[in-house]
Amino acid sequence: MAKWITIEQMSHHVGEEVELRGWVYLRTDKGRLQFIRLRDGTGFAQVVVFKKNLDPEAFNAARHVTQESSVIVRGIVRQDERAPGIPGGYELDARDFQIVQLAEEYPIQPKEHGVDFLLDHRHLWLRTPRQWAIMRVRAEVIRAISDWLDDHGFLRVDTPILTPSAAEGTTTLFETNYHDRPAYLAQTGQLYNEANIFAFGKVYCFGPTFRAEKSKTRRHLQEFWMVEPEIAWCTLEDLLEIEEQFVSYIVQRVLERRANELRVLERDTSSLEKVEPPFPRISYDEAVEMINRAAAQGVRVPPKDEPLPPIEWGDDFGAPHETYIAAQFEKPVFVHHFPTEAKAFYMEPEPDRPEVCRSADLLAPEGYGEIIGGSERISDPEKLVEALKRHNLPLEPYKWYIDLRRYGSVPHSGFGLGVERTVAWICGLHHVRETIAFPRVLGRLYP
RNA sequence: UCCACCGUAGCUCAAUUGGCAGAGCAGCCGGCUGUUAACCGGCUGGUUCCUGGUUCGAGUCCAGGCGGUGGAGCCA
Secondary structure, eight states: OOEEOOGGGGGGGTTSEEEEEEEEEEEEEOSSEEEEEEEOSSOEEEEEEEGGGSOHHHHHHHHHOOTTOEEEEEEEEEEOTTOOEESOSEEEEEEEEEEEEOOOOOSOOSSOOOHHHHHHTHHHHTTSHHHHHHHHHHHHHHHHHHHHHHHTTOEEOOOOSEESSOSSOSTTOOEEEETTEEEEEOSOSHHHHHHHHHHHSEEEEEEEEEOOOOOOSTTOOSEEEEEEEEEESOOHHHHHHHHHHHHHHHHHHHHHHOHHHHHHTTOOOHHHHTOOSOOOEEEHHHHHHHHHHHHHTTOEETTTTEEOOOOOTTOOOOHHHHHHHHHTOSSOEEEEOOBGGGSOTTBOEETTEEEEESEEEEEETTTTEEEEEEEEBOOOHHHHHHHHHHTTOOSGGGHHHHHTTTSSOOOEEEEEEEHHHHHHHHHTOSOGGGGSSSOOOTTOOOO
């Protein structure tokens, strides 16, 4: 009996007779010679089927097998430079070929397709090499996130998805029915994280979050994954050091362990190799100056080569502003001390200058935009009540949140990193919809 | 919500001024022992998004609708 191995393991079995189980993704019919491209989830490999090496029935099966049919192939592993695949360089010289199920005419071909068609066929699109590579990078990003946090004293404490009230804006909430009372899908676990740090010191939550934004851009999903670390006894300055260590670790880990996948994606990794601490830091004030200086000089920004619009102090950045700022640096860049008005209610105002708050966003290079938003949180109960009132938020739902400041309040900070934007940046993708298996984009709930 | 663009075969796209709806790929049949999205020959394949209008005649022009894409705002 030939041993069943995976495509990933082929290089360790050269000269041996083995069995592969997988799906046909391409076939080249040369008459008495068939080239079958097989994938099995671990990789992509070529099976070479010479008529003289098989029973007539088995050869006939190989000759008529359709794309995406499930098959079991027995043969001898051979090293050959001409063999395509991932990782490639090894092929199977077939001795037997069995079809488990002959697939019907398959809609996705190894060629260009439109976005609408691909999203409607996401359940099948996932089988293609490019999507395979992206999902494997995503899994590595997630493992790197957990490993780094777990190894640095953070305790994972999961926060609820069904919540009674808004954490931030109310217009972007998905409402659901909680036994005849309204409940909302979580936009963030942060407020609960803040409760958890007083019990556990350093914590993080990691899960899906939901934003009912009417956003139709390459950076937005209705449902996305966010990791949110929160740290007691931590100032904004301490927080930025943690963030740059964390992000650098994630990037270097993917470069090290998912090189094959990045090659499939044709990612130029030279800019990723530079991602290590420290990251540049500029204040919002400096950023506004940089933007307005550039706008006055008529600087244009990708992707549409439009003139960079000037900005007024107090406004939040638009996409071209983020793109311009990020393009001035080789590494991710922190922009800190945003106007208090433009940010969420819980951010700590700078004591000597309350019009700005102790917040910082991290902008990824190459136009991938904001991948982290973070801040020091208000630690004084009275200042927090004031801030809630200033934002016209009701006090009652936040009673427990205010309580946290009444029983042993300490300076504390936290941030949220968006998994999809991080994966899009590392993979060099144009749109975050490819970074999650079943994306929830505006107007789409199938499959 | 707003702005721009798009909707023709299973897929990617053509169709001149309003004048017989076409090609490549996929599928099926045949040929080929090193293909890299093979190649060569043949066959099959249509509610031109929907509704209405103009016209001798509409894929093409007009109106409304539906669906999609890109972007803005907002955000990770």
